[in-house]
Amino acid sequence: MSRKQRLELIRILIGLAVFAAGWCVPDTLCSGWAARGVFAVAYVIAGWDVLWASLRNILRGEVFDENFLMAVASVGAMALGDFAEGAAVMLFYQVGEWFQAYAVGRTRGSIAALMDIRPDFANVLRGGQTLRVDPEEVQVGETILVRPGERVPLDGTILKGESTLDTAALTGESLPRPVLPGDPAPSGCINLSGLLEIRADKHYGDSTVARILQLVEEAAERKARTEAFITRFARVYTPFVCIAALLLALTPPLLFGGAWGDWVYRALTFLVISCPCALVISVPLSFFGGIGAASRRGVLLKGSNALETLAHVRTVVFDKTGTLTRGAFAVTQVLPAPGFDRTTLLTLAAHAESASTHPLAKAIVAAAPSPIDPAAVANLREHAGRGVSADVHGRTILAGNAALLRANAIEPPADALTLPGSTILIAIDGTYAGAIVAQDQPKEDAKAAIDGLHHAGVRKTVMLTGDNEPAARAVAETLGLDAWHAKLLPADKVTHLERLLNETHATPKARLAFVGDGINDAPVLARADLGVAMGALGSDAAIEAADVVLMDDRPSKLAAAIRISRGTLTIAWQNIIFAIGVKAAILILGALGLANLWLAVFADVGVAFLAILNALRALAISPKEP
């Protein structure tokens, strides 16, 4: 509670006490004017600032100012003779205002705490001394020290020391990450165990932590359609209610001989509920809470509009490599031809591939049964797009695709050409010796990610990849994807995406999300209704290009984010319907003379109160499956 809020609260409490005292003054005293006097004092204590603001605003010509309308309603009630009612309207209006400010302050605080990843200082090594400086003052290339319990202040590389890093604030991942010299140290992580010496790779302003904070602060500026609707509604609501009040006060007495006091009183109930505050506060508050709930789990939403789109996602298109799969090949099958054994085949192939940088070659080298002996390799030659040839231990080895073998007059058996995954064919001394299959393995949570999306109401999951068909099919079938398209060039991906977009948009409101690593698929990411980049910790390009950023590389986070967004939207619409419903009911009851000012002010403050409490639930939405 701020100082200003505390003072306000004290003022309201004094007002309430004086108000209560007013009821104790006997009605007969000075023919009722003593009690009225006390109520008037309570009224002024509670509402002088409202009266002052209304005066100021009316001089500026702003008639639809809520202060002015509240002043008219309460003064009107007193003019009609009921001082207690006038004071009550003002008091409870102020109680409502105070609560709104308090609730918003609390939410602001808890979201700020959630995003409290800003490092306060950096220990920089300069001239043999450790200096404690502002992170912004550290230059690229300088060495910083991070002690256990401290936050990594800017992005760097570990020079010295072993430790574990807590990345929970950035990724939502609770398992600490072990780090060694040479590993990157993303800013915002907390060093848990050992002293680390880190070389600063980036300025603070370009570091992960600064970029995330900027993103979160700017997120609120991109408003959702629901929010825009509320803003438009609020703009016409107040004038509409005021004009209705004026008509209600004037028409029946002038045209139908109604009693002035009765109709003016009915019109005053309109003015009491003329502020659209409950809506204007609770809807953005729900979105803000939803964005906070997602960021706590390592999902950054670049605005309320992204959250809203996410809730309507019905088609999810994935890139394969690095998104659904690990992006690293591993040998999954070794198929020696008759007369050759597995160990010989792998050993010779690994030696032949030992100098190659191709991902498949690296997988074979990693699978070698014994260490590579570089002295055993001679006459190594790379055949671009085909493979390699080399002499290993005096034997001539060919390792590559069918074209390489055929170029050497060796015809591989037909069944070796249709294996799932990427196949390397091996020939030894001019004879076909067998095949080695390497596959890009699906990520551990990829299956759970697809299942989770289907559970969350996603109708279609599609994989687009530049890889060959057997490799794509193997992944798609393991994961249970609804469709897949292989051997795509970047331009083909866009074409497929366009088609899928048309298909998705055939259902009203349905939206399409594309999930990629954000580096190679920028055009597709931009073309989709919602671009999702993953594994963004340390990748600027991904953060820039996407609408939704998954801080780690777990695709299952997307289903969690969809759940949070759905929950948030539900809460926002509950508030919209509830608030408009109650206001409409009071307008009808007020016009019929069935609602008095007490009921109106309680309904108005109550709606705001409940809508705010409901909005705060968005912060605590659990992304778990029901």
Added chain:
Amino acid sequence: MKQSFRLKGLDCANCAAKLERALAKLEGVEHASVNFLTQRMSLEGDDARWDEVIASAKALVHKMEPDVVMA
């Protein structure tokens, strides 16, 4: 030119909405956004008259919400 400001003391959503509309109408302002939750305001507008734009925005904020400080 685009710049963000903090609006200290902004604690009423409807005031924020009204402020946003009024700021957008200022000469030299192309886009204005006020968020009462983050207590931030962002202005986008004419580079050539940027100082003028900020000064008039400050005056407007002070006139409409005397309790709010723009920083």
